[in-house]
Amino acid sequence: MSVIEATGPEVLPLGQDGVLVRFSRTPSSEAAGAVLAFAAAMRGTLPEGTIETVPSLTSVLVRFDPARLGRAALAELLAQRARSRDWLAAPLPAPPRRWSVPVAFGGEAGPQLAEFAELAGISETRLVEEATGTDLRVLAIGFTAGLPYLGLLPPDWDVPRQPQLTKQVPAGTVAAAVRQLVVFPADSATGWRRIGRTAFRPFLQARAEPFLLRPGDAMRLVRVSEAEMAALEDAEGIGGATCEVVS
Amino acid sequence: MARLTIHRAGPALSVQDLGRPGHLSEGLSPGGAADRLALFEAAALLGLPAVVPAIEMASMGGRFSTDTPMRIALTGAPMKAALDGAPLPWPSSLLLLPGQMLEVGGATAGIYGYLTPAGGIATPEWLGSRAAHLVIGVGRPLAAGESLPLGPDPAPNAPAQTLDPEPRFAGGTLRLMPGPQTGLFDAATLERIQATAFTRSAQANRQGIRLDHEGDPFPAAGAKGLASDFILTGDVQMIGEGIPFVLMAECQTIGGYPRLGTVLPDDLPKIAQAPMGAGLRLALVPLEEADALWQSDDTRLRALRKRVRPLIRDPRDIPDLLGYQLIGGMTRGDDLDRKDIP
Numbered sequence: 001m002s003v004i005e006a007t008g009p010e011v012l013p014l015g016q017d018g019v020l021v022r023f024s025r026t027p028s029s030e031a032a033g034a035v036l037a038f039a040a041a042m043r044g045t046l047p048e049g050t051i052e053t054v055p056s057l058t059s060v061l062v063r064f065d066p067a068r069l070g071r072a073a074l075a076e077l078l079a080q081r082a083r084s085r086d087w088l089a090a091p092l093p094a095p096p097r098r099w100s101v102p103v104a105f106g107g108e109a110g111p112q113l114a115e116f117a118e119l120a121g122i123s124e125t126r127l128v129e130e131a132t133g134t135d136l137r138v139l140a141i142g143f144t145a146g147l148p149y150l151g152l153l154p155p156d157w158d159v160p161r162q163p164q165l166t167k168q169v170p171a172g173t174v175a176a177a178v179r180q181l182v183v184f185p186a187d188s189a190t191g192w193r194r195i196g197r198t199a200f201r202p203f204l205q206a207r208a209e210p211f212l213l214r215p216g217d218a219m220r221l222v223r224v225s226e227a228e229m230a231a232l233e234d235a236e237g238i239g240g241a242t243c244e245v246v247s
Numbered sequence: 248m249a250r251l252t253i254h255r256a257g258p259a260l261s262v263q264d265l266g267r268p269g270h271l272s273e274g275l276s277p278g279g280a281a282d283r284l285a286l287f288e289a290a291a292l293l294g295l296p297a298v299v300p301a302i303e304m305a306s307m308g309g310r311f312s313t314d315t316p317m318r319i320a321l322t323g324a325p326m327k328a329a330l331d332g333a334p335l336p337w338p339s340s341l342l343l344l345p346g347q348m349l350e351v352g353g354a355t356a357g358i359y360g361y362l363t364p365a366g367g368i369a370t371p372e373w374l375g376s377r378a379a380h381l382v383i384g385v386g387r388p389l390a391a392g393e394s395l396p397l398g399p400d401p402a403p404n405a406p407a408q409t410l411d412p413e414p415r416f417a418g419g420t421l422r423l424m425p426g427p428q429t430g431l432f433d434a435a436t437l438e439r440i441q442a443t444a445f446t447r448s449a450q451a452n453r454q455g456i457r458l459d460h461e462g463d464p465f466p467a468a469g470a471k472g473l474a475s476d477f478i479l480t481g482d483v484q485m486i487g488e489g490i491p492f493v494l495m496a497e498c499q500t501i502g503g504y505p506r507l508g509t510v511l512p513d514d515l516p517k518i519a520q521a522p523m524g525a526g527l528r529l530a531l532v533p534l535e536e537a538d539a540l541w542q543s544d545d546t547r548l549r550a551l552r553k554r555v556r557p558l559i560r561d562p563r564d565i566p567d568l569l570g571y572q573l574i575g576g577m578t579r580g581d582d583l584d585r586k587d588i589p
Contacts, residue, residue, distance in 0.1 A: 012427040013534050015479045015509050016541045020427050027474040054271040056501055058474040059427070061271065066541045071534075142274040142477070142501030145383040149475075149501075161503075186384055203274070205373065205385050211273045 009034075009082035011075050017051070017066055019075050021082050022059040027178060029152045031058045032139050034087035036216050042081065050074070055215045056140045057149060057180075092137060095218035095246055101183075101200045102240040103174055103221045104229035105131070109197035116176055116193045119159045130154050131195070131221055136181070138217040144188060146203025148213050151180040161191035172197045172239070174221075181221075196221075199232040199239025207236055212243075249315035249397040251364055253389055254348070257307030260389040261379035262368050263361075264300040265544075270374060271500055276480065278380040278496050281305075281359045281453055281519040283512075284413060285323030287544070289363035291551035292320040292340040292408045298544070299367030299398070300377040302389065304360045308351025309391070311362065312343070316403050318365040319343045324357030324416055324520055339409045339558050340365075357416030357520035366398030382454055382497040407558040410551065415517045418447065418525030421493070423483060423508035424537030427476065431467040431505050440465050440507065440529055445491070447521040453497040456518055457490065458527060464489030467505035478502040481510040483529065491529075493518050511537055 014020040021038065024031035039055040046053065046062065049069030054061045064074055105128045106113040117127045136150040143149075157179045166189065169175065173184045175192035182192060185203035202213050213219075224232070224240075232240035253260070265286065266279025280286050286298045301320075308326050320340045321328055328335040329350045335341060337360075343349055354360055370377050370386075379386025389395075432440070448457035466489040478484065482494045484504040493510060495518075508531060510518060521527060542550075 010427075013424065014426055014477060015481065016424065016512065016538060018477075018479070020477065022427060022476075025469075025474060026472050031474070052269055052271060054477070056474075056476050059476055061477050063269075063271070066538070067543050071538055140501060141272060143475075143499045145273060145275045145380075147274050203383070205383075215272060 009079075009087065011079045011082065013071070014061060018061055018063045019071065019078055020059050020061050021078050023087060024058045027057050027152070027180070030088040032137070032152060033090050033092045035060055036137070036139070037090035037093055038082065038087050040093045040216070042078075047074070047077070056142065093216060095137065095216055096214065097217045098244045098246055099213070099217060099219040100242045101198055101219060101221055102224040102229060102232055103131075103196045103198045104224055104226040105196040107226050109226050109229060110174065110195040112193035113195040116159060116195050120156045122156055127195070128223060130157070131181070132223050136219040136221070138213050138215050138219065139180070140215055141202075141211075141213060143182070144185065146185045146211050146213065148183055148202055148219075149180050150182070150219060153179045153181070155179070159193070162193060163191075165189050165191050166194070169194055170197070171201060172199060174198055197229060199229055199234065199237070200241045201237030201239065204237040218246075248369065249313060249317055249366060249399065250394045251317070251368070251397055252312050252314070252394045253309055253391055254312065255310040256389055256391045256393075257304055257309050258388075259305035259307075260309060261303050261381065262300055262370055262386060262389070262395070263303040263378045264376055265298055266378050266496065267374045267376045267380075271477070274500050275374075275380075275383070276496070276498050276500050279376065279378045280361070281496055282323050282361070282415075282516040284415070284516040284547075285359065285361045286363065287547050287551055288322040288338055288410060288412060289320035289361060290548055291555050292322065292338065292410060293318055293363065293365045294402060294405055294552075295365065297548070299363060299365075300370070301361045301363035301368065304351060304362065306354050306358055308353075308360060308362070311349045311351070312345070312347065313364070313397070314345050315397070316342060316344050317397060317400050318403060318405065319349065320363040320365070321351070321360065322363065322412070323359050323361040324354040326354050326360040327352035336409055336558060338412055339407060341407050341558075342403065356522070358522060359519060364397045365400040365402070369396040369398045380497055408555045409558040410554040410556065413516070416520045416522070418521040418527045419517050420528045420530050421514045421518055422511045422530050422532045422537070424511060424532060425534055426482065426506050426508045428467065428473075428506045429508050429531070431469040431473075432465070432507060433468050436465050436467075437531065440491075441531060443528070445527045445529065447518070447523055447525045447527060449523050451523070453495055455492045455494050455498055456521075457492050465491065465507075470505040473503065473505060475501050475503040478506065479509055481512065481515055483507040483510065495519065511540060513540060513542070
């Protein structure tokens with residue numbers, strides 16, 4: 001049985017101090033747009049007592065201090081705002097920043113590129129062209145500290161996670177599944193397929209700015225060779241990435 | 248600055264406090280002590296206005312000394328403890344003097360014991376916390392030979408205290424509040440889950456604890472194609488075919504498996520402290536009931552302070568009573584009668 005879609009945005013509890021607004025149960029570019037637009041519209045406009053407003057791929061979590069704000073009042077307000085317009089039709093808000101990140105695809109850097117291309121039904125060359133040709137957005141940051149979910153890639157990238165976990169992939173691994181890419185800030189286990197690697201580290205505790213990315217940021221991947229990628233390794237974990245502040 | 252020296256260290260000692268809430272946008276789970284109640288108990292025993300950073304000791308303690316008179320609270324899972332060879336009650340607060348050796352052995356019940364110096368561990372802060380978050384490489388396990396900076400004890404003359412800890416070291420019932428995916432489980436499955444006797448699996452750490460049971464797994468009917476979404480400490484996620492895992496302090500922040508609900512914060516110490524094989528049950532409570540059970544940190548600490556009482560030690564456990572009282576120049580002699588210590 002597949003997911004039964006709700007008819008509109010759902011307002012749901014998540015923990016004693018959280019209200020979740022869910023726009024869809026399955027990932028889509030419409031849901032991603034709704035989430036980023038709704039989160040942006042909520043920031044700074046929610047009542048005293050809200051602690052943080054965080055986007056995921058399909059929902060926005062608002063955490064609150066129950067000593068200062070009741071769940072019922074917050075949930076009612078969020079339900080009104082969620083129904084006030086068709087957020088699924090909302091265009092993606094303009095990115096605050098544009099990143100350019102060098103990535104080595106295939107080879108030792110991305111040993112599952114060929115496998116992923118075959119599952120996607122396109123050539124490896126085409127896959128890399130689509131990865132570097134798509135205006136990616138940081139849809140959410142999570143799973144582990146600083147890990148960006150980037151998307152959405154063209155529909156042919158709708159390949160499920162592999163059934164078995166890869167026990168450990170190295171920091172900088174770029175992995176793909178369900179029309180998205182993730183970039184691992186540190187060594188990790190994953191069910192996503194490794195298609196490339198970057199010297200860019202989205203999270204590095206020792207760096208003056210430990211977290212480099214924010215939800216909503218735009219990103220372009222730039223193809224480099226494995227040797228070029230290796231030469232970009234630096235203690236700061238920038239890896240040749242550049243960032244242009246748009247707004 | 249006062250220092251605490253670790254002469255011997257169990258395999259899983261780390262600095263823990265209440266962690267780093269408020270960084271979900273950065274993918275950071277709050278982390279912090281596995282049994283937060285133990286840190287509140289320590290603050291109550293030491294008469295502190297708030298929780299201070301402590302050493303969390305999983306199953307096995309270590310050997311410790313200080314270079315400055317410092318009160319220490321021992322809370323959480325009871326461990327065999329002795330000061331210069333004389334057994335110590337648990338939980339309790341006590342004064343540790345330079346030259347004395349505090350020995351903390353294995354847990355006699357539960358998993359996580361805590362050693363809290365009254366001045367707190369004063370290692371460098373990151374994002375408002377000193378807690379090690381080992382999964383993401385923040386901090387590291389403590390090792391023998393290390394010496395940790397401590398803050399000053401605000402009241403080294405305060406008397407030794409104890410309290411009756413909330414029972415939580417042998418499993419029990421975990422209350423769950425509904426979450427965004429509770430509705431993916433059909434009524435029969437929800438009923439079966441709540442009627443099942445679980446045991447705490449061997450697979451358990453600061454990220455999550457697996458629950459074992461006899462019988463079929465607990466599938467979520469509507470979970471196929473589900474988008475990855477937020478996951479919290481306390482969430483019970485059904486991995487694979489439907490095997491429950493309770494997410495703990497260092498969990499991931501986004502996950503793709505369906506979640507049954509969220510264990511109430513008040514019951515998290517019970518699952519954190521459940522030893523391997525301990526019996527556990529899951530009980531869903533309505534949202535309104537769960538919300539009504541929410542407590543602020545201040546309320547929690549105030550309630551615990553009321554349970555603190557002076558520790559009367561058996562004189563036979565104190566090897567050199569006269570010497571103890573002479574060193575007791577550190578105390579004012581009227582400690583047990585004073586009412587001004589919060």
